[in-house]
Amino acid sequence: MNVVLDNLDLYIQGMRTTVVLTLASFGLALIIGTLVASARVSPIPPLRVAGTFFVETIRNTPLLVLIVLFFFGLTKVGIRYSPLVSAIIVLGIYTSTFVAETLRSGINAVATGQAEAARSLGLTFPQVMGIVVLPQAFRTVVPPLGSVFIALIKNSSLASVIAVKDLTFQADSLANATARPAAVFLGAAVGYLVLALPSGWLIGRIERRVAIKR
Amino acid sequence: MTTAPVLADALGPRGRRRVAVASVVTGAAIAGLVAVAVLRLADKGQLDRAQWEPLTRWSVVRFLLGGLGNTLKAAAAAMVVAMVVGALLALGRLARASPVRYLAGAWVEFFRATPLILLILFSALALPRYGLHLSVFWYLVLALVAYNGSILAEIFRSGILSLDRGQSEAAFALGLGYWQTMLAVVIPQAARRMVPAIVSQLVTLLKDTSLGYVITYEELLRRSRSTGEFFHDPLQAVAFVALMYVIVNFTLSRIASRLEVRQRRRYRAGALGVTGVEDLAVVDAHGDAATTAKPTARAPRRR
Numbered sequence: 302m303n304v305v306l307d308n309l310d311l312y313i314q315g316m317r318t319t320v321v322l323t324l325a326s327f328g329l330a331l332i333i334g335t336l337v338a339s340a341r342v343s344p345i346p347p348l349r350v351a352g353t354f355f356v357e358t359i360r361n362t363p364l365l366v367l368i369v370l371f372f373f374g375l376t377k378v379g380i381r382y383s384p385l386v387s388a389i390i391v392l393g394i395y396t397s398t399f400v401a402e403t404l405r406s407g408i409n410a411v412a413t414g415q416a417e418a419a420r421s422l423g424l425t426f427p428q429v430m431g432i433v434v435l436p437q438a439f440r441t442v443v444p445p446l447g448s449v450f451i452a453l454i455k456n457s458s459l460a461s462v463i464a465v466k467d468l469t470f471q472a473d474s475l476a477n478a479t480a481r482p483a484a485v486f487l488g489a490a491v492g493y494l495v496l497a498l499p500s501g502w503l504i505g506r507i508e509r510r511v512a513i514k515r
Numbered sequence: 516m517t518t519a520p521v522l523a524d525a526l527g528p529r530g531r532r533r534v535a536v537a538s539v540v541t542g543a544a545i546a547g548l549v550a551v552a553v554l555r556l557a558d559k560g561q562l563d564r565a566q567w568e569p570l571t572r573w574s575v576v577r578f579l580l581g582g583l584g585n586t587l588k589a590a591a592a593a594m595v596v597a598m599v600v601g602a603l604l605a606l607g608r609l610a611r612a613s614p615v616r617y618l619a620g621a622w623v624e625f626f627r628a629t630p631l632i633l634l635i636l637f638s639a640l641a642l643p644r645y646g647l648h649l650s651v652f653w654y655l656v657l658a659l660v661a662y663n664g665s666i667l668a669e670i671f672r673s674g675i676l677s678l679d680r681g682q683s684e685a686a687f688a689l690g691l692g693y694w695q696t697m698l699a700v701v702i703p704q705a706a707r708r709m710v711p712a713i714v715s716q717l718v719t720l721l722k723d724t725s726l727g728y729v730i731t732y733e734e735l736l737r738r739s740r741s742t743g744e745f746f747h748d749p750l751q752a753v754a755f756v757a758l759m760y761v762i763v764n765f766t767l768s769r770i771a772s773r774l775e776v777r778q779r780r781r782y783r784a785g786a787l788g789v790t791g792v793e794d795l796a797v798v799d800a801h802g803d804a805a806t807t808a809k810p811t812a813r814a815p816r817r818r
Contacts (some may be wrong), residue, residue, distance in 0.1 A: 472633070482644065
C-alpha cells in the first residue's frame with residue numbers, strides 16, 4: 302500500500318480533476334436534459350421527433366465511441382477543444398439523455414390535474430412546464446437522478462483515454478511507472494468510493510429535504 | 516409514446532394554428548442546423564468521395580464486421596458468465612447464513628462502485644503479475660463479468676424480492692424445502708419479471724465492450740480507429756461504427772421495451788424497469804410515482 306501513500310498527491314490531483322469533470326458535465330447534462338425532456342413532451346411534433354432521435358442515438362452509442370468521435374473525428378471539421386473540455390462536452394451530452402429520460406418519467410408522474418389546473422389558469426406551455434410541472438418532476442426524480450450522477454462519476458473515468466489527467470489516468474500512469482498495478486488500481490477504486498459515498502449521502506439528504514409529502 | 520396526453524389537451528382551431536406555425540418554425544430551425552452541419556462537413560472536405568470510398572470496399576467492411584463479431588463474442592461470453600455469477604451472488608445476498616450475505620453484499624457493492632475501466636486495466640495489467648496469463652479477450656470478459664455480475668445480482672435480487680411473500684410462504688407450507696421453493700416456485704416467476712431488465716443490461720454490456728479498446732482487444736471501436744488511421748478518415752470510420760452500434764443496440768432496446776409492455780399487460784405487478792446503475796431505462800408509467808421514479812434495482816431495502 303506504500304505506493305498509494307507515497308503518491309497520495311497524484312491521487313488527490315486526479316480526484317480533483319475527476320470532481321471538476323463530473324460536476325461540470327452534470328451541470329451541462331441537467332441543462333440539456335431538461336430541454337430535451339421538455340421537447341419530448343411538447344405539443345410541437347418536430348420538437349418531439351428531434352428529442353426522441355437525439356435520445357435514442359446518443360443513448361445507444363457507447364460513451365467511448367462518442368468520446369473518440371468527438372476528439373479524433375470532429376477535429377477534422379475544425380471542432381477542437383482541450384481534452385478536458387472535450388470530455389466535459391461529451392460526458393454532458395451523453396448523460397443528458399439519461400437525465401432527459403429520468404425527467405420524462407418524473408413529468409409523467411406529476412398528477413394530471415396539476416397541468417390541467419395550470420392550463421385552465423391560462424398559462425402557456427413553457428409556463429406550465431417551468432412553473433408547475435418541472436419543479437414537481439425534479440422533486441420526484443431526485444433518487445434516480447442521484448444514480449445518474451453516481452454513474453457519471455464512474456463514466457468520467459473514460460476521459461482518461463483522451464489523456465485527461467483524472468484519477469484513472471493518474472493510476473494508469475502510476476501503475477506503469479511503479480510496476481505495482483494491483484495496489485495502485487485498488488487505491489484508485491478506493492478513490493472513486495471516497496467520491497461516490499458522500500455523493501450518495503448528499504443525494505439521500507436532498508431527497509428527504511425535497512420529498513413531496515403525500 | 517411521443518404524445519403528451521398530460522400536458523396539452525385537445526386543441527381548438529386557434530391552438531391548432533399556433534402549433535402548426537410553431538411546427539413549421541421549429542422544423543425550419545432544425546433543418547437549418549442540419550444544413551449548417553452538412554455545409555461545414557462539405558467545406559472541410561469531409562463529404563468528398565475519397566473520404567467515404569474506403570467504407571464501400573468489401574475488405575474494409577469485412578474488417579469492421581469482424582470487429583463487430585469480436586464485440587458480440589465478448590458481450591455474449593461476458594453475459595453468459597455474468598448471469599451465472601450474478602445468480603450465485605443474488606442467492607448469496609438472500610442467504611440465511613449472515614456471513615454469506617455480508618460477503619456477497621460487500622462483493623456486489625465493491626464491483627458495482629468501481630469504474631469498469633479500472634477493472635479492465637486491473638485485469639490486464641495486474642493479473643499477469645500473479646501468474647494469470649490469458650488472452651486480451653479473457654481479460655476483457657473477466658472484467659465485464661466482475662462488473663456486470665454485480666449489477667445482474669441486484670436485478671435478480673430485486674426480482675426475487677418483488678415476488679409476493681405469500682408465494683414462498685405457501686411453498687413452505689406445502690412442505691417444500693428452501694431449494695425446492697426457490698427452483699420450483701420463486702425463480703420461475705421472478706425470472707419472467709426480470710427479462711426486460713436483463714435485456715436492457717445486455718445493451719449496456721454490449722456498449723461497455725468498447726472499453727476493450729483500452730487493452731487493444733480487436734473490437735469494433737479499435738478496428739474503426741485502425742481503419743481511420745490507415746485511410747486518414749477518422750471521422751467517417753468512427754461515425755460508421757457508431758451507426759453499427761446504434762442499429763444493434765436500438766434493436767435490442769426495442770425488444771426490451773416490447774417485452775416490458777407485454778409483461779406489464781400480462782401481469783399487473785409490472786416488470787422491473789431499471790437495469791442497475793449504469794442505464795436507467797426509466798419506464799414512463801402514468802400515475803404511481805413511487806414505482807416509476809425509484810430505481811427498482813435498489814428499492815427492496817430491508818426495512
